Amino acid sequence: MTRRQALGLFTLPFAGMGSSTAEARPLRIVCLDDGLTETLLMLGVSPVAIADREVWEKWVVEPRLPPDIADLGTLLEPNLEFLQQLRPDIILSMPYLDGIKPLLERVAPVTTIGLYTEAGQPYRRALEATRQLAGLVGKESEGEALIAATDAYLLEVRQQLAPLSARPIYVVSFLDPRNVRVYGAKSLFQEVFDRIGLSNAWTAETNYWGFSTVGIDGLATSSDARLAYLEPLPEGAGGTLTESPVWNAMPFVRNRSIMRLPAVLMFGALPSASRFARVLASAMTAEAAHG
Amino acid sequence: MAEDAAIAQRGKPASAGRAPVWSFSSNQPVGAILLCAVLLAAAAAATVSNLTVQLPSALWLQSLAAPDIADMRQVLVHYAFLPRLAISLLCGAALGLAGTVLQQVLRNPLASPETVGVSAGAYLALALATLLSPSLLAFGREWVALAGAFMALAAVIALSWHKGLSPLSVVLAGLVVSLYAGAIGAALIVLRHEWLASLFIWGAGSLGQQDWSTTLWLLPRIGAAALAIFFMVRPLTLLGLDDEGARSLGVPLGAYRFAGLAAAVALIAFVVAAVGVIGFVGLAAATLARIGGGRRLGQQLVMAPLIGGALLWAADQGVQIATGPQGDLLPTGAITALLGAPLLLWLLPRLALGSEAPTLMAVRLPRASRPGLVLMALGLALLLLLGLALLYGPGPHGWTFAFGDELQPLLSWRWPRVLAALSAGAMLALAGLMMQRLTGNPMASPEVLGISAGAALGMMVALFALVDAGRPVQTAAATIGAFAALLVTLAIGRRAAYAPERLLLAGVALTALFDALILVLTATGDPRAMLLLNWLTGSTYGVDVGDALLTGGIAVCLFALAPVFVRWLDILPLGSAAVQGLGINLKRARLLVLLAVAALTAASTLIVGPLTFIGLMAPHLARRLGLSRALPQAIGAVLAGALIMVAADWVGRIAIFPRQIPAGLVATLIGGPVLMWLLRRR
Numbered sequence: 001m002t003r004r005q006a007l008g009l010f011t012l013p014f015a016g017m018g019s020s021t022a023e024a025r026p027l028r029i030v031c032l033d034d035g036l037t038e039t040l041l042m043l044g045v046s047p048v049a050i051a052d053r054e055v056w057e058k059w060v061v062e063p064r065l066p067p068d069i070a071d072l073g074t075l076l077e078p079n080l081e082f083l084q085q086l087r088p089d090i091i092l093s094m095p096y097l098d099g100i101k102p103l104l105e106r107v108a109p110v111t112t113i114g115l116y117t118e119a120g121q122p123y124r125r126a127l128e129a130t131r132q133l134a135g136l137v138g139k140e141s142e143g144e145a146l147i148a149a150t151d152a153y154l155l156e157v158r159q160q161l162a163p164l165s166a167r168p169i170y171v172v173s174f175l176d177p178r179n180v181r182v183y184g185a186k187s188l189f190q191e192v193f194d195r196i197g198l199s200n201a202w203t204a205e206t207n208y209w210g211f212s213t214v215g216i217d218g219l220a221t222s223s224d225a226r227l228a229y230l231e232p233l234p235e236g237a238g239g240t241l242t243e244s245p246v247w248n249a250m251p252f253v254r255n256r257s258i259m260r261l262p263a264v265l266m267f268g269a270l271p272s273a274s275r276f277a278r279v280l281a282s283a284m285t286a287e288a289a290h291g
Numbered sequence: 292m293a294e295d296a297a298i299a300q301r302g303k304p305a306s307a308g309r310a311p312v313w314s315f316s317s318n319q320p321v322g323a324i325l326l327c328a329v330l331l332a333a334a335a336a337a338t339v340s341n342l343t344v345q346l347p348s349a350l351w352l353q354s355l356a357a358p359d360i361a362d363m364r365q366v367l368v369h370y371a372f373l374p375r376l377a378i379s380l381l382c383g384a385a386l387g388l389a390g391t392v393l394q395q396v397l398r399n400p401l402a403s404p405e406t407v408g409v410s411a412g413a414y415l416a417l418a419l420a421t422l423l424s425p426s427l428l429a430f431g432r433e434w435v436a437l438a439g440a441f442m443a444l445a446a447v448i449a450l451s452w453h454k455g456l457s458p459l460s461v462v463l464a465g466l467v468v469s470l471y472a473g474a475i476g477a478a479l480i481v482l483r484h485e486w487l488a489s490l491f492i493w494g495a496g497s498l499g500q501q502d503w504s505t506t507l508w509l510l511p512r513i514g515a516a517a518l519a520i521f522f523m524v525r526p527l528t529l530l531g532l533d534d535e536g537a538r539s540l541g542v543p544l545g546a547y548r549f550a551g552l553a554a555a556v557a558l559i560a561f562v563v564a565a566v567g568v569i570g571f572v573g574l575a576a577a578t579l580a581r582i583g584g585g586r587r588l589g590q591q592l593v594m595a596p597l598i599g600g601a602l603l604w605a606a607d608q609g610v611q612i613a614t615g616p617q618g619d620l621l622p623t624g625a626i627t628a629l630l631g632a633p634l635l636l637w638l639l640p641r642l643a644l645g646s647e648a649p650t651l652m653a654v655r656l657p658r659a660s661r662p663g664l665v666l667m668a669l670g671l672a673l674l675l676l677l678g679l680a681l682l683y684g685p686g687p688h689g690w691t692f693a694f695g696d697e698l699q700p701l702l703s704w705r706w707p708r709v710l711a712a713l714s715a716g717a718m719l720a721l722a723g724l725m726m727q728r729l730t731g732n733p734m735a736s737p738e739v740l741g742i743s744a745g746a747a748l749g750m751m752v753a754l755f756a757l758v759d760a761g762r763p764v765q766t767a768a769a770t771i772g773a774f775a776a777l778l779v780t781l782a783i784g785r786r787a788a789y790a791p792e793r794l795l796l797a798g799v800a801l802t803a804l805f806d807a808l809i810l811v812l813t814a815t816g817d818p819r820a821m822l823l824l825n826w827l828t829g830s831t832y833g834v835d836v837g838d839a840l841l842t843g844g845i846a847v848c849l850f851a852l853a854p855v856f857v858r859w860l861d862i863l864p865l866g867s868a869a870v871q872g873l874g875i876n877l878k879r880a881r882l883l884v885l886l887a888v889a890a891l892t893a894a895s896t897l898i899v900g901p902l903t904f905i906g907l908m909a910p911h912l913a914r915r916l917g918l919s920r921a922l923p924q925a926i927g928a929v930l931a932g933a934l935i936m937v938a939a940d941w942v943g944r945i946a947i948f949p950r951q952i953p954a955g956l957v958a959t960l961i962g963g964p965v966l967m968w969l970l971r972r973r
Contacts (some may be wrong), residue, residue, distance in 0.1 A: 071949065072949055073948075073949040073950040073951060074950055074951075077830060077832045077950075077951050079948070079949035079950070079951065080704050080832075081684070081686065081701055081704050081705075082686075082948075082949045084688065084701075084704065085700075099833065100833060102835060103832075103833065103835065106703075114373050114549070119457075145915065177501075178499055178501055179497075179499075203477075215499050216501075217367050217371050217501070220363045220367065223363075225616055241921075243502075243504075244370075244501040244502055245366065245370045245502045246366060246367065246370045246371055246501040246502065247501065249363060249366040249370070250363075251363065
């Protein structure tokens with residue numbers, strides 16, 4: 001139980017610490033953005049608490065969440081009494097949570113980092129955020145290493161997929177059997193596509209989180225496109241799809257160009273970018289091997 | 292729909308055995324027929340325009356009869372566009388028919404799938420089944436929806452039975468059941484939101500189709516229910532008479548009432564199971580059929596499905612023009628509510644609802660011999676609860692009473708929430724009491740009259756139109772919204788001299804408008820919709836010291852003014868004639884009370900959201916505790932409102948720690964059954 005695990009944190013006696021020892025101990029960070037949390041974990045830093053571990057288990061999956069990270073409750077209403085008792089040194093937040101920023105500031109200084117804004121380009125923002133976080137926790141070299149590794153990995157995937165990159169791909173999450181979120185212009189996935197040399201079949205506008213919500217028949221505009229859909233699936237989406245004539249008439253169904261991808265955080269940072277490239281590459285190469 | 296009409300034309304002369312129906316005379320529902328023709332023409336034009344975008348006209352016939360599977364355009368027309376069109380006609384007709392039958396059987400011009408709670412019941416049953424036990428759906432969505440719809444209707448009937456199913460008591464019970472079902476649905480969404488994106492779209496009444504299966508599923512079911520209704524035209528007509536009149540003709544009233552209700556409920560459940568909640572079509576179609584000149588039930592039963600079908604067809608094609616072909620994401624069901632609500636507001640002053648009499652206060656209720664004792668007991672309970680809410684709760688070391696140094700940091704989080712919840716509950720209770728006393732209408736309250744919805748609308752505009760709207764901006768916007776809603780209600784009310792039923796209908800329309808907007812926004816998947824939903828459910832989470840002091844301060848100021856109104860409140864329920872006899876300027880007294888209500892509502896809605904029952908419930912509670920005169924009832928209601936709200940905030944904080952359930956939602960969840968029990972009891 002996360003709650004019980006969280007209790008262990010309180011045995012640590014910080015109350016009487018002087019400033020000289022405070023510098024030696026690691027920063028107690030509470031992180032309210034899963035994209036920032038995954039970046040921190042990749043830098044080798046574990047936040048004290050995050051919002052909603054359950055969401056992480058279902059939608060982020062990797063990197064694995066250490067069991068001693070406390071669960072503050074929902075993202076929109078992290079438990080403030082609990083937060084206070086955790087005595088964080090800093091709270092990392094995102095613009096989406098600006099409404100509760102004054103409350104958070106009563107507990108500890110809040111640093112807001114916006115990966116997803118109207119300006120788009122989440123990959124570039126994730127690079128900046130990685131440097132900012134690395135500076136914050138004194139892991140500058142690890143930060144640069146993460147950036148370099150991500151760039152290098154994407155380049156590697158680009159070469160690997162070069163023979164398979166001719167056809168555009170839709171990347172979607174199913175909302176129900178009839179409707180999907182399709183990721184486009186302002187999404188992390190779009191920027192990964194750009195870097196690994198794939199073209200996105202969805203060229204229409206998106207919201208600032210990088211997706212549009214459309215019916216599946218809206219995905220019929222491109223005749224040679226493939227479809228990659230992300231887990232988790234809502235109940236019932238798998239079974240009813242196969243019976244639908246519209247679904248079965250979709251070009252990518254008739255060409256059997258469908259790929260099922262494990263969950264990747266669509267609102268993530270560099271680790272999610274790598275993970276997306278990895279799961280997509282393995283699905284595409286598997287498909288190529290079969291077909 | 293065409294079938295329905297044909298059945299009606301065949302069935303009517305046989306069953307009614309009266310003058311030829313389609314002869315040209317002044318008895319024809321000319322207005323309704325004209326309206327229907329206009330709607331149909333508009334819908335047809337829009338359909339042609341939508342179809343032209345998708346497919347060259349040369350291929351229309353081919354795609355209708357035998358689509359080329361290799362041509363995606365033809366597939367989409369055959370398996371998406373056409374079934375969607377058929378669904379819109381079918382569902383619109385079914386809802387129109389259901390609305391008319393409900394209004395006839397319940398003798399209630401306000402009855403509709405929404406106002407008697409049937410849609411909400413079916414929707415909630417499906418939502419619960421989807422989340423908790425998806426295997427239930429394998430038996431058939433219609434059974435789950437039917438079970439939910441019938442349970443909702445059974446609850447409504449049980450709650451209003453002892454009042455002889457009078458129109459107002461049925462609608463009151465229906466609204467309570469709807470709100471309660473809605474609150475449970477909201478709780479599910481708040482607690483498990485990431486899985487419910489699809490529930491949003493479906494709940495909002497998206498008509499999108501992928502094949503003909505839903506159409507073929509609906510057709511026999513709606514056909515059977517419609518057939519049953521048309522066989523009952525004559526007995527249903529007699530149900531419109533008063534009981535004695537009908538009984539003297541030897542009609543088994545109870546049996547036909549039940550059969551009529553069952554058919555209407557089945558129609559609604561089928562529609563909800565197929566496409567979700569389609570707001571307002573049932574009420575609009577039935578109302579338009581009647582005021583369009585359909586005097587006889589037979590005429591209404593033909594015209595309402597025709598208008599309903601035409602209405603939904605036109606609305607759906609309009610939505611597709613706006614969103615492009617097969618646009619699914621502007622849910623048509625929400626759009627009809629958006630269009631239907633202003634229509635109803637426009638119609639209201641023109642509706643003949645008959646004379647109105649005060650209802651609640653006429654009921655004999657127990658009178659406490661010593662109201663002081665009751666009030667003291669309430670006050671003591673509130674004090675005890677305040678102690679618990681401030682001191683006791685779960686923490687890292689389990690459940691503890693916090694004292695001294697430990698308490699200090701915790702208290703800084705707890706007291707603003709407790710103070711804000713207390714003030715909001717008290718203010719809502721007072722606002723509700725004033726509305727009920729003023730109108731003599733037991734279902735009047737800020738929530739029901741749309742004043743809360745107005746505040747919420749204002750808040751919503753701020754959230755979506757302004758970048759980074761802070762709390763002060765949101766507060767101002769919500770206040771403006773509440774006053775705007777009040778002005779709309781007043782404008783409609785003024786024409787009817789603030790007659791209770793019209794005020795109520797205006798409120799229902801405003802609330803539906805607001806619900807529709809919420810559904811549209813949440814269905815777009817905009818993450819800001821979750822922020823809004825969080826606030827809507829009445830979370831006291833974001834309340835800081837400033838908010839708490841502001842709310843408390845407003846409460847104190849308004850309570851200081853309250854005694855001014857008390858004399859009026861004692862007298863107003865006596866009815867207009869009696870009050871004017873006492874030499875009170877009726878309109879001015881009502882206007883002042885309404886303005887006070889708006890201020891109370893705006894201040895409290897900002898804290899606990901627009902969905903609590905406090906304003907409706909607290910005055911009833913006080914009344915049932917035997918507090919009958921205005922002043923003791925006011926004090927009792929205020930104490931009860933504060934008590935419920937503080938309890939709700941506390942339970943919301945501790946029940947699923949570290950997660951929280953919004954206080955407004957908890958208030959609804961615990962308050963709903965209390966209210967139902969109170970309504971049930973004589």
